[in-house]
Amino acid sequence: MRIPKPRGRASEWLLAQLTSAGRAGPAPAPESWDDEAVSLWTLHELSYRGFEDADPAAEWDAELLVVRQRLEAALEDRLRGRWPGADPGPADVPAALEDLVATHEGPSLADHVRRHATRDQVLEMVRQRSVYQLKEADPTTWVVPRLPARAKAALMELQFDEYGDGDPNRLHSELFARGMEAVGLRPEYGAYVDDALPETLELNNALSMFGLHRRLRGAAMGHLAAFEMTSSIPARKISQGLARLELNGPMAAYYDEHVEADAVHEVLAAHAICGTLAEDEPDQAAEILFGAWTCLDLEARVASALFSSWGIQR
Amino acid sequence: MSDETYPHPDVVLQPHGPALVRGATSVQAEDGTVHAVERPVVALCRCEKSSRLPWCDGTHKVVPRR
Numbered sequence: 001m002r003i004p005k006p007r008g009r010a011s012e013w014l015l016a017q018l019t020s021a022g023r024a025g026p027a028p029a030p031e032s033w034d035d036e037a038v039s040l041w042t043l044h045e046l047s048y049r050g051f052e053d054a055d056p057a058a059e060w061d062a063e064l065l066v067v068r069q070r071l072e073a074a075l076e077d078r079l080r081g082r083w084p085g086a087d088p089g090p091a092d093v094p095a096a097l098e099d100l101v102a103t104h105e106g107p108s109l110a111d112h113v114r115r116h117a118t119r120d121q122v123l124e125m126v127r128q129r130s131v132y133q134l135k136e137a138d139p140t141t142w143v144v145p146r147l148p149a150r151a152k153a154a155l156m157e158l159q160f161d162e163y164g165d166g167d168p169n170r171l172h173s174e175l176f177a178r179g180m181e182a183v184g185l186r187p188e189y190g191a192y193v194d195d196a197l198p199e200t201l202e203l204n205n206a207l208s209m210f211g212l213h214r215r216l217r218g219a220a221m222g223h224l225a226a227f228e229m230t231s232s233i234p235a236r237k238i239s240q241g242l243a244r245l246e247l248n249g250p251m252a253a254y255y256d257e258h259v260e261a262d263a264v265h266e267v268l269a270a271h272a273i274c275g276t277l278a279e280d281e282p283d284q285a286a287e288i289l290f291g292a293w294t295c296l297d298l299e300a301r302v303a304s305a306l307f308s309s310w311g312i313q314r
Numbered sequence: 315m316s317d318e319t320y321p322h323p324d325v326v327l328q329p330h331g332p333a334l335v336r337g338a339t340s341v342q343a344e345d346g347t348v349h350a351v352e353r354p355v356v357a358l359c360r361c362e363k364s365s366r367l368p369w370c371d372g373t374h375k376v377v378p379r380r
Contacts, residue, residue: 173374267331
């Protein structure tokens with residue numbers, strides 16, 4: 001993948017810095033949300049697969065880490081400012097997660113895909129989702145060494161399934177790539193980052209930030225739980241919508257796999273991961289809820305942005 | 315450390331939810347069909363409303379609790 005197209009002066013500076021080894025002068029502040037979001041996304045990507053046109057040493061470049069820290073602090077402030085919850089967290093974390101997921105209201109892309117979405121709208125949703133789905137489960141894997149025994153073992157049980165139970169053909173990110181190809185989209189990693197809405201980038205940035213910081217391990221696990229707990233039923237609806245649009249085949253197979261897999265994963269995430277983490281480290285209970293709420297909120301923001309780009313009131 | 319430090323049963327019945335089963339290689343459904351198991355943990359439907367029996371598909375969450 002190549003470095004994403006700049007969306008303002010901060011990302012222009014970053015492009016110059018990544019390609020010309022530190023000759024770009026001091027870092028300017030982002031000029032827009034888009035500029036900020038793509039800059040942080042690019043900095044995080046240095047720790048995943050990187051860019052063919054960037055110096056691999058840039059991942060740990062001190063000046064870039066200062067910029068990353070500044071952008072992450074702004075993102076974290078914004079996320080915490082939106083969250084209505086507070087310390088101390090709930091005593092029964094799995095029950096609180098179930099309650100949160102059951103009562104959270106947001107526009108449903110899955111309902112739209114199932115009944116009304118056009119083929120173009122579905123393809124746009126797939127392009128937006130591909131920014132994460134082509135590295136599905138990766139940000140969460142960073143959390144493994146930071147967890148106590150029970151949560152760590154349960155997370156590995158879940159992640160092993162995400163990574164195809166050892167079979168590279170069944171890696172969830174590979175299933176998604178095959179689905180993209182089958183519906184006529186480009187399956188290469190990062191192919192649609194330049195088309196990503198700032199809401200999509202923000203969602204990805206939050207996930208990467210939660211994964212990269214030990215301090216945010218509770219939020220990362222809460223995010224995972226909320227994601228898995230809201231996956232099975234929507235995945236079935238999306239699969240039905242794909243069949244309605246005659247897009248069945250590998251893309252529908254990806255969603256069918258998630259109906260079954262996430263019915264398992266949601267139990268593991270809520271109980272065996274978040275429940276035991278909160279028992280072993282009670283100060284993480286509120287953080288788990290913060291991460292879970294943030295997951296639902298950011299997904300709802302992406303959905304709202306897509307609906308509004310399609311001229312649909314939700 | 316003994317094997318019993320942490321409880322880790324092979325079958326876990328989830329309240330108002332599926333049965334998690336670890337380490338199964340095949341499952342026979344109510345209609346007699348035998349399904350191969352490809353993942354280390356499966357969730358078996360207990361509400362009988364799943365669209366993908368014998369597997370759980372999350373439908374229990376929208377079924378009124380008895």
